[in-house]
Amino acid sequence: MAFNSADISAFKDIWVFCEQRNGVLMNTDFELVSEARKLANERGSKLVGVLLGHNVEGLAKQLGGYGADKVLVCDHPELEVYTTDAYAKVLCDAAMELKPEVILLGASNIGRDLGPRCAARLNTGLTADCTHLDIDMNNYVDFLEKSSTLDLSNTKFDMEDTNLKMTRPAFGGHLMATIICPRFRPCMSTVRPGVMKKAPFSQEMSDKCVVEKYDVKLAKDDIKTQVLDVVKEAKKMVDLIGADVIVSVGRGIGKDIKKGIELAEQLTEAFGGGVVGGSRVTIDSGWLSADHQVGQTGKTVHPKVYVALGISGAIQHKAGMQDSELIIAVNKDETAPIFEIADYGITGDLFKVVPLMIEALNEARASK
Amino acid sequence: MRIYVCVKQVPDTSGVVAVNPDGTLNRASMQTIINPDDLSAMEQALVLKDATGCQVTAVTMGPPPAEGMLRELLAMGADDAVLISAREFGGSDTFATSQIISAAINHLGVGKDDMIFCGRQAIDGDTAQVGPQIAEKLNLPQVSYAAEIEKVGNDVTVKRMLEDGYMKIKVQTPCLITCISDKEKKARYMTLNGINHCYEKPFTLLNFEALKDEPLIELDKIGLKGSPTNIFKSFTPPVKGVGVMLEGADKKTAETLANILLEKHVI
Numbered sequence: 266m267a268f269n270s271a272d273i274s275a276f277k278d279i280w281v282f283c284e285q286r287n288g289v290l291m292n293t294d295f296e297l298v299s300e301a302r303k304l305a306n307e308r309g310s311k312l313v314g315v316l317l318g319h320n321v322e323g324l325a326k327q328l329g330g331y332g333a334d335k336v337l338v339c340d341h342p343e344l345e346v347y348t349t350d351a352y353a354k355v356l357c358d359a360a361m362e363l364k365p366e367v368i369l370l371g372a373s374n375i376g377r378d379l380g381p382r383c384a385a386r387l388n389t390g391l392t393a394d395c396t397h398l399d400i401d402m403n404n405y406v407d408f409l410e411k412s413s414t415l416d417l418s419n420t421k422f423d424m425e426d427t428n429l430k431m432t433r434p435a436f437g438g439h440l441m442a443t444i445i446c447p448r449f450r451p452c453m454s455t456v457r458p459g460v461m462k463k464a465p466f467s468q469e470m471s472d473k474c475v476v477e478k479y480d481v482k483l484a485k486d487d488i489k490t491q492v493l494d495v496v497k498e499a500k501k502m503v504d505l506i507g508a509d510v511i512v513s514v515g516r517g518i519g520k521d522i523k524k525g526i527e528l529a530e531q532l533t534e535a536f537g538g539g540v541v542g543g544s545r546v547t548i549d550s551g552w553l554s555a556d557h558q559v560g561q562t563g564k565t566v567h568p569k570v571y572v573a574l575g576i577s578g579a580i581q582h583k584a585g586m587q588d589s590e591l592i593i594a595v596n597k598d599e600t601a602p603i604f605e606i607a608d609y610g611i612t613g614d615l616f617k618v619v620p621l622m623i624e625a626l627n628e629a630r631a632s633k
Numbered sequence: 634m635r636i637y638v639c640v641k642q643v644p645d646t647s648g649v650v651a652v653n654p655d656g657t658l659n660r661a662s663m664q665t666i667i668n669p670d671d672l673s674a675m676e677q678a679l680v681l682k683d684a685t686g687c688q689v690t691a692v693t694m695g696p697p698p699a700e701g702m703l704r705e706l707l708a709m710g711a712d713d714a715v716l717i718s719a720r721e722f723g724g725s726d727t728f729a730t731s732q733i734i735s736a737a738i739n740h741l742g743v744g745k746d747d748m749i750f751c752g753r754q755a756i757d758g759d760t761a762q763v764g765p766q767i768a769e770k771l772n773l774p775q776v777s778y779a780a781e782i783e784k785v786g787n788d789v790t791v792k793r794m795l796e797d798g799y800m801k802i803k804v805q806t807p808c809l810i811t812c813i814s815d816k817e818k819k820a821r822y823m824t825l826n827g828i829n830h831c832y833e834k835p836f837t838l839l840n841f842e843a844l845k846d847e848p849l850i851e852l853d854k855i856g857l858k859g860s861p862t863n864i865f866k867s868f869t870p871p872v873k874g875v876g877v878m879l880e881g882a883d884k885k886t887a888e889t890l891a892n893i894l895l896e897k898h899v900i
Contacts, residue, residue, distance in 0.1 A: 354770075385731065390861030413868035443868075444865060489774035490802050607888060611878075611879050612882060
């Protein structure tokens with residue numbers, strides 16, 4: 266029987282594509298499985314981890330420990346290293362045969378390559394880089410009440426609705442949007458790494474997890490690309506995620522970029538060490554390399570101290586840093602949205618204010 | 634050999650942003666720019682044109698004013714430009730968009746030596762989905778997140794970036810590649826000669842009539858109504874608990890802040 270993505274009632278189960286590199290699962294896999302466990306409970310359906318690779322069966326039980334009822338292991342020599350063609354064929358073959366209602370993928374450079382290819386083949390929609398997911402409408406309404414400025418008193422919601430409600434920053438990150446895919450299945454979504462919370466590992470759930478082998482049908486001809494080499498770069502990592510202090514710069518350093526970045530570096534030192542980050546404009550303009558980017562397109566960070574220098578604070582940027590423990594903002598424009606989430610704000614020219622801050626911090630630390 | 638470069642005109646979301654009363658973006662009031670990753674794709678194509686003399690075709694889907702962007706790309710060195718524009722195409726999600734663009738490219742023809750370059754993602758949607766979806770519809774191999782592209786005969790070697798390194802991937806034409814921006818490789822400027830001649834270069838408008846019978850288009854899956862994904866709600870997040878705006882911007886202000894941080898044991 267031909268696969269028909271519009272035959273909604275034929276689809277069940279929630280799938281998580283579990284990415285491994287070099288036989289090691291990604292942290293995002295555990296985040297996604299943990300989140301999908303909640304969705305599966307809301308829907309009353311089964312949670313299946315889908316694991317592609319070669320000699321990877323041993324990883325399956327780990328996924329069980331975070332909530333997978335079952336892990337579908339797709340093992341084949343041609344799946345050892347990621348190729349779009351091989352992975353898309355196996356994931357789509359399995360999805361066409363077993364008809365999951367939901368497929369979640371991590372929004373990594375690989376998930377964002379595989380997801381759209383598969384969604385196009387499966388004739389269904391895909392929502393990129395989601396930061397919040399709901400199935401149960403009660404939970405979704407609770408989420409809106411907490412996380413939006415919408416007045417819901419006159420809004421009627423269909424409480425029976427079982428669509429996956431996929432929320433993400435939209436329109437360049439100035440708004441949040443909840444996307445649904447009501448007429449086709451599976452509902453597909455890539456999920457932003459670092460956003461969903463990893464559940465504690467449960468040995469009991471791990472033991473109960475069923476590991477099933479999927480019969481992979483793959484021929485050399487199916488793969489039109491050839492991976493010549495995989496190189497791990499030993500470049501100096503910009504460790505935004507692990508940093509306790511992040512000083513980020515934005516458009517405001519434009520009049521003297523070099524000086525602005527220098528000041529940011531000196532300010533991290535005045536805090537006792539940290540990492541320099543940047544808003545999107547600093548990366549798009551080539552002022553900083555991409556690994557410095559904080560925000561929806563860059564990294565999601567939650568340091569102890571986040572200092573925003575000359576950053577206006579679009580949702581796109583806030584999405585990546587608003588959970589920082591303490592936020593300090595310096596901006597010339599007193600109406601800049603960054604001040605709405607800052608614990609401490611200073612209206613002023615960063616080129617004048619930051620040297621004073623460095624001096625004051627150094628003095629304060631010396632006086633301890 | 635022909636390289637199609639898919640480009641998008643996007644609102645400059647890093648500038649001043651206007652929001653309509655209904656919560657949608659007021660695009661009309663915003664500056665538009667060529668999407669940065671797409672500009673990088675164009676530059677990569679023009680580098681190959683410099684080396685091989687191949688034809689470079691700029692393709693965009695958008696409202697009629699997108700013609701201005703295409704003229705700029707012609708002035709940079711593209712040989713011809715294609716504007717896909719119709720009311721019926723408006724409001725398309727990535728699935729519907731890729732269907733329309735792949736139908737247009739199929740309509741123009743993809744030869745054995747040809748390639749399609751896209752930007753990795755556009756700054757207004759940040760999905761990175763249209764490129765791979767076009768590749769799937771056209772049944773072409775894809776390589777995304779490309780930082781470097783080399784071509785020898787029909788063999789194309791791509792440096793494909795990962796979070797923790799890169800892959801070297803060999804692929805044969807015809808294929809689709811999505812390009813990332815690289816601060817070392819800035820797109821070239823328009824030349825004076827290019828600007829003088831950009832209105833003389835071939836310019837094709839593909840409207841609904843031109844594409845509606847293309848086999849790759851399913852008419853019930855295009856536009857706002859046909860798109861598989863719909864916006865259920867859009868909203869702005871609430872403002873976090875009010876913070877403290879410190880007075881002034883002088884030495885005293887800096888000291889006040891330092892003292893607060895000291896008291897809070899932040900430093």
